[in-house]
Amino acid sequence: MRGLKARWDGASPALKAFLLGIVLLGANQGVLLSTFNNYLADSFRLSASGRGFVEFPRELPGFLLIFVTGALASFRMSSWAVITGVLSAVGVAGLGWLSPSVAVMTVWMLFWSMADHLFMPVESCVGLALSKEGGKGRRLGQISGARNLAMIAGAALVWVMAPGGPGGYRWLYLVAGALALASAAAFSRVDAGGDRGGGTRFVFRRSYALFYWLNVLFGARKQIFLTFAPWLLVTKFGLSPAAMAGLILAANGLGVVFRQAFGAAVDRFGERRMFIADGVILLGICAGFALSSDLALLCCLYILDNLMFATRIARTVYLDHIAVDKGDIPASLSLGITLDHAASMTVPALGGLLWTAAGPQAVFAAASVVALAGLGAGLAVPRFPKPGLRADTLGLAEGAARSAD
Template sequence: MSKFLARWRAADPAFRAFLLGVLLFGVNAGVISAAFNNYLNDTFSLTSQQRGFLEFPRELPGFLVVFMAGLLAAVPVRNWAVMTSLLTAAGVAGLAFLSPTYHLMLVWMLVWSTGSHLFMTVESVMGLRFAKEGGQGRRLGQISGVTNFAAIAGAGAVWLLARSAGPWLYKAAFLFAAAASVVSAFLFARIPASDEDRAPRGRRFVIKWRYKWYYLLNILFGARKQIFLTFAPWVLVTVYGASPAVMAALAMAAAAAGVVFRQAFGELTDRIGERRMFIGDALILLGICAGFAFSSFRPLLYFLFVLDNLMFATRIARTTYLNRIAETKADMAPTISFGITIDHAVSMTVPAAGGLLWAAYGYKSVFFAASLLAVAGLLAALAIDDGRAKKAAPPPSPAPVMPD
């Protein structure tokens, strides 16, 4: 503990402010992750088909990230961080106190979602700013570990409030989340701005052929991610009767494991390369799909739910891959933003299709479809050059000239 405190005191003050801001922003996300599905079910009694279609407006801000990034291209990413925190604070407070109807809930959900999605770019770009060369994966893993630690606090708050707040559960939990985001905005505002990540010469959008595999990985991840964000918890809640306390406990377990797992994932990415990490992710996803499709053993389903949450760490590998192939640092924010946009272009349509599949053929059909995405992800991973090919051997020296 004393070594940790000594390292903390010796760290760059800007990095300390950033980590604390990420910690509190993660508390907000942890509360929403643990409570949102139960909030929808208890407050609005949505059907599985309605829950699927709700993902279209929830993911719309993710689709618009590239355009928001374009508008903010001349603004330091530090300022983006402040804005994202204030947006999530306003959105989650609105869900708590200003959502008496379904349509008003949609408005505040959009506000929260806008801040949450824009922060994806902020976290990656600013995280790389504080990383040493060759240690980008490790640094991003550390930041993800902090996010998971924060999610424990958020899910833990929901877990405690579920036992004590009664009908005030969601108002109390969302107010706690809003307060955490407000403090994170203050911390982000203390970080000095950097001009490195501004768009040069007014260039607001970056789309290049050299980033094609990064784009494809984001498309596949968007489809896979949304199936499990939407339908895995929905299966647990509606098919197996998981209570708010159980869902909060699972979120806490995933976050606790992620504190260590994501740091190890980042370090392993630095060591063996992104390609192998993508291959491993695809194979694990196949196993998760098989479990949800064929098993009704709740402990196994709970384990697979946690494992799938852990494998979202592949975003670290996607970010380090882009950082390795990027032409300039100024390409990072707009390219990550475009990746988020195409990820969410898929995310907005997949849940609706999944809801229709569920309604027509049952929930298992959704996970059969997800297994096809795992196969596509495996093929994409095999096509990627991870930059670790052995250097070509030097050409042989010419044979000596023999006298006649």
């Protein structure tokens, strides 16, 4: 504890303010992520295919992110962070109090989702700005671990308030909205030396093609497990909001340590090995969900899949290593997220139709194909990535095309 206190005392004011905002926004995310499937089931009685189609508008802000960040390119990253807090507060409060129908709920969901997606490049860029050379994975892991710790608090809040039926979500989401507003206040105090909005509105380089492909694959893989793994647990096994919150609590409790360890492993072993490990582990998770009816095993695999979302740290460090210009990073991260969500927006609807036609086993069998593609992409990552280095195994040509104001 003394060592932790000494590290905190020695941290810069910018890092302290950013971590405080991360904790507040993370608690907000913990509430939403642990209840959203139950909220939809309790409030709107959606079918599996209906649940899949809801993911299209929920992922739309991620697809549009490249345009949003382009419009905000002249603003500092701390301003982006403030915007995320305000948008999340408005969206979450609307979900709880002003959603009499699926159509209206979708409008408020767009606010919340835009906040969620806009914060992704903010967390990565500010994290890189607040890190030292050779310790970027470690810093990103620390920030991600802090967010996980806060998500535990959010999931625990669900346990305490335990919504019983549609009306029970109102007060829970009102508290979550207040946390988001408080995060905006904290982010307004961030003043990082490397804080930049990007300057360049749009960047596309052919030498970044493998980074883009990794994001597409992650979008497909991510959405299968964000949508259909919890949906299987809720609809087939009858897990309650408190039980789902318990899984989120376990995943984020382990994630506090795991993400920091993962970030340190990226610094030590390199991104390539971490991508390969992720592909192998995902194959095992897909096999479990496709073949097993053991609830305990499926819950463990669900937690493991949540932990492996830490590969975002490896993608960010990989981009930092191959970036021809460090000013490319914010716009490139945003383009990566847009490509991620191009997959995220189509996979749930297709998965819902596949579920209806052939059952959940078919959905997770299809996910194994994505896992194999991810493993192949990991093998294509150079052992020592550097700016302009070509991924020959994918036939990706070196070169660049750039559009900027």
